Amino acid sequence: MKKGHQITMKEIAKKLGVSVSTISRALKDSPELHPETKRKIVEMAKEMNYQPNLLAQSLRISRSKTLGVIVPEITSHFFASCISGIQDAANKRGYNVMICQSNESLEQEKANIRTLVSSQVDGLLISLSRETNQYEHLYDLYDREINFVLFDRVQEDIPVSKVTFNDAGGAYQVVKHLLENGSRRIVYVSGPEDLYISKKRKEGYQKALSEYGIELDAALIKVSDLTTEGNVKVAAEIAEMQPRPDAVFCMIDPVAVDVLTEWKKLGVKVPEDIALAGFTDNPTAAVVEPPLTTVSQPGYEMGKLAVSHLLDQLDGIASEDPISIVLETTLVSRKSSQHF
Amino acid sequence: MKKGHQITMKEIAKKLGVSVSTISRALKDSPELHPETKRKIVEMAKEMNYQPNLLAQSLRISRSKTLGVIVPEITSHFFASCISGIQDAANKRGYNVMICQSNESLEQEKANIRTLVSSQVDGLLISLSRETNQYEHLYDLYDREINFVLFDRVQEDIPVSKVTFNDAGGAYQVVKHLLENGSRRIVYVSGPEDLYISKKRKEGYQKALSEYGIELDAALIKVSDLTTEGNVKVAAEIAEMQPRPDAVFCMIDPVAVDVLTEWKKLGVKVPEDIALAGFTDNPTAAVVEPPLTTVSQPGYEMGKLAVSHLLDQLDGIASEDPISIVLETTLVSRKSSQHF
DNA sequence: CTGTTAGCGCTTTCAC
DNA sequence: GTGAAAGCGCTAACAG
Numbered sequence: 001m002k003k004g005h006q007i008t009m010k011e012i013a014k015k016l017g018v019s020v021s022t023i024s025r026a027l028k029d030s031p032e033l034h035p036e037t038k039r040k041i042v043e044m045a046k047e048m049n050y051q052p053n054l055l056a057q058s059l060r061i062s063r064s065k066t067l068g069v070i071v072p073e074i075t076s077h078f079f080a081s082c083i084s085g086i087q088d089a090a091n092k093r094g095y096n097v098m099i100c101q102s103n104e105s106l107e108q109e110k111a112n113i114r115t116l117v118s119s120q121v122d123g124l125l126i127s128l129s130r131e132t133n134q135y136e137h138l139y140d141l142y143d144r145e146i147n148f149v150l151f152d153r154v155q156e157d158i159p160v161s162k163v164t165f166n167d168a169g170g171a172y173q174v175v176k177h178l179l180e181n182g183s184r185r186i187v188y189v190s191g192p193e194d195l196y197i198s199k200k201r202k203e204g205y206q207k208a209l210s211e212y213g214i215e216l217d218a219a220l221i222k223v224s225d226l227t228t229e230g231n232v233k234v235a236a237e238i239a240e241m242q243p244r245p246d247a248v249f250c251m252i253d254p255v256a257v258d259v260l261t262e263w264k265k266l267g268v269k270v271p272e273d274i275a276l277a278g279f280t281d282n283p284t285a286a287v288v289e290p291p292l293t294t295v296s297q298p299g300y301e302m303g304k305l306a307v308s309h310l311l312d313q314l315d316g317i318a319s320e321d322p323i324s325i326v327l328e329t330t331l332v333s334r335k336s337s338q339h340f
Numbered sequence: 341m342k343k344g345h346q347i348t349m350k351e352i353a354k355k356l357g358v359s360v361s362t363i364s365r366a367l368k369d370s371p372e373l374h375p376e377t378k379r380k381i382v383e384m385a386k387e388m389n390y391q392p393n394l395l396a397q398s399l400r401i402s403r404s405k406t407l408g409v410i411v412p413e414i415t416s417h418f419f420a421s422c423i424s425g426i427q428d429a430a431n432k433r434g435y436n437v438m439i440c441q442s443n444e445s446l447e448q449e450k451a452n453i454r455t456l457v458s459s460q461v462d463g464l465l466i467s468l469s470r471e472t473n474q475y476e477h478l479y480d481l482y483d484r485e486i487n488f489v490l491f492d493r494v495q496e497d498i499p500v501s502k503v504t505f506n507d508a509g510g511a512y513q514v515v516k517h518l519l520e521n522g523s524r525r526i527v528y529v530s531g532p533e534d535l536y537i538s539k540k541r542k543e544g545y546q547k548a549l550s551e552y553g554i555e556l557d558a559a560l561i562k563v564s565d566l567t568t569e570g571n572v573k574v575a576a577e578i579a580e581m582q583p584r585p586d587a588v589f590c591m592i593d594p595v596a597v598d599v600l601t602e603w604k605k606l607g608v609k610v611p612e613d614i615a616l617a618g619f620t621d622n623p624t625a626a627v628v629e630p631p632l633t634t635v636s637q638p639g640y641e642m643g644k645l646a647v648s649h650l651l652d653q654l655d656g657i658a659s660e661d662p663i664s665i666v667l668e669t670t671l672v673s674r675k676s677s678q679h680f
Numbered sequence: 681c682t683g684t685t686a687g688c689g690c691t692t693t694c695a696c
Numbered sequence: 697g698t699g700a701a702a703g704c705g706c707t708a709a710c711a712g
Contacts, residue, residue, distance in 0.1 A: 005485075006457075008689060019699045024691060034697055049484075054458045055399045056689035059704050064395060066459075074427070075420040084414050087441060096455060099439050101427060115436060117346075118394045119406075144389075145345075257627055287597055289629030348705060359683050364707060374681055396705035399688050 068116030085303025102129040124148035170295040170329035171204025182340035183246035231258035253278035275339035293337035408456030425643025442469040464488035510635040510669035511544025522680035523586035571598035593618035615679035630675035
């Protein structure tokens with residue numbers, strides 16, 4: 001089974017005794033063409049099952065009508081939702097999408113950018129890896145005037161458009177909810193501290209506490225490396241804290257799920273002993289026992305918006321000045337937070 | 341912010357006062373080149389930050405080094421795993437990947453094939469949509485000698501390579517497990533009956549029953565359309581069956597999760613009243629209460645294998661004759677099946 | 681060892 | 697209205 005032969009304009013031209021340029025014109029519905037020849041050509045093209053060679057077309061017009069996407073992990077439900085939104089929105093506007101995953105590695109992220117740029121994508125949508133703590137590769141894109149927008153995992157200082165969630169706001173919502181339910185000693189389980197979301201969600205946590213006149217207690221901030229082992233370790237530490245905290249807010253759902261699982265082993269009951277909340281509203285959050293209170297983030301929407309804005313920039317519809325789009329999150333209150 | 345200018349070979353050539361072909365040769369490390377010129381060129385290319393234009397290259401050599409992937413849904417954890425495996429394996433062999441989702445629609449599937457073929461992918465990896473019950477578009481690919489392999493959701497009659505799970509075997513494993521645990525009246529909740537996996541898993545179900553000398557009872561076969569509503573309806577029907585079955589085997593985990601959730605509302609206890617099992621080992625399966633007995637399918641592996649085989653065919657390493665690769669599944673026994 | 685030439689499939693002036 | 701010709705960036709004979 002070898003690569004089959006694709007029909008080209010040349011062949012249609014020969015068959016019809018006209019020139020390739022006429023074929024090209026007919027197929028893009030140029031007005032300065034005899035309706036009859038046009039009809040004939042379109043018909044023949046259909047009959048011969050002609051499919052344009054997008055490669056040649058792109059090379060010629062130096063626009064590939066393809067966007068590049070880089071996410072840390074495709075298997076994460078949240079990023080999969082983003083991708084889904086990106087695909088749909090891009091296709092609707094006639095663009096294809098090439099997706100890459102960085103596997104949370106800076107090197108891989110750079111490599112992905114390189115191949116996507118080589119592939120002549122018209123623009124990039126990037127969500128940074130956890131490892132990414134230097135940004136030359138992004139400034140490099142910027143210097144080369146290659147369009148890109150950052151989404152979810154962004155770097156604040158780079159002067160490009162960004163789509164993010166109101167992370168601080170979401171954290172504020174959920175911590176306020178815990179406070180309203182009577183909790184006062186509330187632990188925040190953070191990820192690595194230089195992560196954008198670690199910082200933003202901590203901000204929300206602090207704001208909610210201070211509104212209730214509670215001073216920040218460094219002992220109540222736990223940091224996990226976000227591996228299962230790390231999460232389990234934190235869970236065990238919390239279980240042994242004296243006095244036991246009233247509630248725990250985990251930066252992301254998977255941490256909360258790991259904590260919950262570990263506590264079951266240790267005999268710590270949720271929400272009776274401690275209230276628990278996460279962030280993201282992963283599919284697992286709804287089905288664990290007890291169902292997990294969390295904050296939902298519309299990933300599909302985020303993907304759609306990021307694409308729209310990128311394409312608006314490419315098409316010159318949107319201003320060239322970078323903007324920041326902030327999506328609101330919604331509190332999803334479930335049983336895990338009904339402590340009192 | 342406009343599309344930036346990319347350095348071309350021509351520019352390097354001019355700067356160095358040599359011809360483009362020399363540049364081309366140097367950059368692909370041709371042996372018939374003066375080491376010194378080669379060194380100079382490579383150095384200059386690096387300095388000018390040259391990135392090859394893959395579009396031009398592909399057009400020239402009529403090989404895009406890109407594979408197309410079509411999955412029903414990116415947000416499904418299983419397919420996301422497959423994609424992840426596909427990406428990793430393809431990149432390792434120097435290929436890029438364009439991913440599309442059919443959203444379980446035949447029309448979308450056809451459209452995806454069209455754009456991927458237009459994009460000159462060297463081969464396709466396809467998992468069919470649920471709606472796909474006619475196959476001209478696949479035979480068309482076949483006739484045009486475009487390489488593709490089917491994975492997971494396959495059509496058996498098409499003479500191309502396929503990668504599947506031993507679905508019948510997996511179903512057999514889990515039903516046998518239910519039988520060993522003492523269940524005798526076992527319900528099978530199927531998806532639409534023309535789906536490949538509906539049939540295959542039913543086969544395994546039947547085989548296990550017949551080994552235990554149990555005759556097939558049509559009343560114990562339930563069909564869901566796989567929407568939440570459909571699953572809930574089936575759950576309610578089962579709850580009212582007289583006599584109540586001992587166990588329920590659902591074709592896929594999401595069905596089992598929906599059934600479990602509905603039964604909680606109806607007061608049916610798992611595993612005390614009825615044992616429950618699913619198939620796929622979604623992340624949710626491990627965290628529901630009680631944890632769900634299921635069958636795990638290595639999606640990442642499947643993706644890797646599908647790519648390897650496709651590329652082997654493209655590179656002429658593998659024979660052109662289609663083969664069928666069957667992956668084994670493993671039973672994951674959890675609490676939901678401990679009925680007796 | 682290196683340059684010249686042709687051409688991948690397509691679009692787009694510029695002629696007629 | 698339609699054709700001829702040039703060229704997008706690259707590779708690969710073919711010369712020398």
